[in-house]
Amino acid sequence: MFDQVDFSALELPPSARALQREVREFLRTELAALGFTPHLGHAEFHADFTRRVAERGWIGMTWPKRYGGQERSYLDRFVVTEEMLAVAAPCAAHWFADRQTGPSLLRYGTEAQRQRYLPAIARGEYYFALGMSEPNSGSDLASVKTRAERVPNGWRVTGQKVWTSWAHKAHAFFVLCRTSPDSGNRHEGLSQLIVELDAPGVTVRPIRFMNGEHHFNEVFLDNVFVPDDRVVGEIGQGWKQVTSELALERSGPERYMTTFPLFTELMRRLGGTPDTRAAEAAGKLAARMWSLRRMSLAIAITLDPGPDSEQGTPKATVDLATEAALVKDMGTFFEREIIDAARLLATVEPAPDAADLFERYLADTIVCAPVSTIRGGTTQVLRNLIARKLLDPLK
């Protein structure tokens, strides 16, 4: 594990420190100015905030300048991301495009696709969602049934996607679908298409979360025409394309920081002189958080393609998929440890409408606790993947 990483030498260079200060200052002033009431559990959608972040050059910041990027390092992006998460900044509008759509287009997209979407994403004006899961395809993603049929100049897509976060606000989404019948090898015949959500035949319906919030959707695709120039990468290579960049996606700070603001508020509750039990709990949370961050940071730095790269996509020669799965597995459980520590040390009743930040955060996080170990690869699927990697060399 982590054989390529020298943890002892891992530290933020002065440029990243400067960026960290800049982002902290930005968040302090911006969030106050927005008059925004933060919630935890799901990143919130705030178009104005996303535009303000874009003005600072922090969306698509690792991408080439000719597509609106800043050609900054993965480490810089890591710093921006973790600062946003630390204060529950409302990043949902640009989240998926910044993390996934952009890098996918840089690696597999055509020049025209990059020109059409990337600068608009980087300006904070164009939002993407992800169309992966289906009613009968959750962990078993290769079983997707949404299909595209060849027609002149493009494809006709029919099917249903679910758990599509923020599809009701996004402009487009990536759809993983079957472009040729299942021939026995289920990983073949899948493709990725860009479907713009205002296209005829697209219907978005809310799926309400158990606390009544609306961020999930189901998206129905009824014979939707997708022109040839919206095909991402190669027809039939969709599986390879969606699984090739999981390392960064799985190991980012969002895998262990979605309940972090509750930790901060817990510390405020505990005050300056905690009893032994509280001190021990706080110390243990800090230790786990720190070790997770060191691993996440190591992956971001190791996958950085370096300043000479034009591509802005992760270094292909390093395989950290297993390490990334470990970070997600442990990170998502750590998020729950924060909730339990807060719950057991403070003994307050969770109050969803409380004015008090701690009480509200506690309510938010308890309700959202089941989600993080399900989305982006369930704990059980990840552990099977990790074990296969461990046992493989023995065969």
Next chain:
Amino acid sequence: MNDVSDIRTMLVDSATRLFADHVNAKMLDAAKHDGWSSALWKIVEDAQLPLVSIAEDAGGAGGSLSDFAAVLRIAGRYTAPIPLAETALAGWLLASSRLAIPAGPLTVAPVHGEEISARKVGGHWKLSGSLQRVPFARIAGHIVVLAAGPAGDLVACVDAAQCEITPERNLASEPRDGVVLADAAVAAEFVAPAAGGVNPTTLRERGALLRSVAMAGALERALELAVGYAGERSQFGRKIGQFQAIQQELARFAGEVAAAVASALSAAGAVERAQNATFAVACAKIRTAQAAHEGALIAHQVHGAIGVTDEYALHHATLRLWAWREEFGNEAAWAIELGRAMCAAGADRLWPTLTAD
């Protein structure tokens, strides 16, 4: 940068070869009775491994603390029965006070917060104190102590022959001996004021760091054994590693090992750079002790009954893990200290502290 990592790579490769070639079942079994392996010590000392991270002009072999941590991780992985960490700690104390580093195995004291008093009588110092569970004391030629002198802390290199030593051991049968200094005489040339930043607190901190690093290595060993066993042991007509229940446990184990490695080596870097060092060491000792707890038990569960026998290799790693997690402060002790410091600093310092590497 390249030079540093090239040297590290060479060091790691040669240490791996050395331990792989020389540590074996017979040696580990004999060490349970003898307390160590003098043969292995000789080879390790000839390779100057205990002197890595001590400046050459102070009698060391050069290199950084992270270089030494890389070596100690491997020693932990092979459960090398020698006082490598202890000798390095002693070397650090001596070198920081510009005292000569004697040859042979060394150890340090106090490791449980006891006070050693020092008074000067003529040309000699006389040291007194009663010390619990000093690692490898009966093996060490010299015990390097931090003593309270009339004008502040002193570092003294005490000939072990001057001490009354009562053999005891830890779970892995490593010597953890009682030591009584009763006006033990030390010539003035072997005593010097402790340097800035060298005191019982930082000695404990370094000790905790080195135990964390060694635990990371021992955890790697336990994981290797568990994975290997899962791949060869058959039950119900198939390899037990093919059962998802076993796979899930191995995956959880791998996470614990990764977290231990990441935190121990990160803390070595923090101490080396003297940056947020106390915080990093506390985190590392807490996290590696937790990993030792989870990991050792998973390793045994995967092995079934064979793992708990004295003829199977697993116990060399797990007994050490269970011993080392307590030494220089266990996870509760460090967490309470850390939690108090964090609360005293206030909630708004939490995030800056976690990110101050």
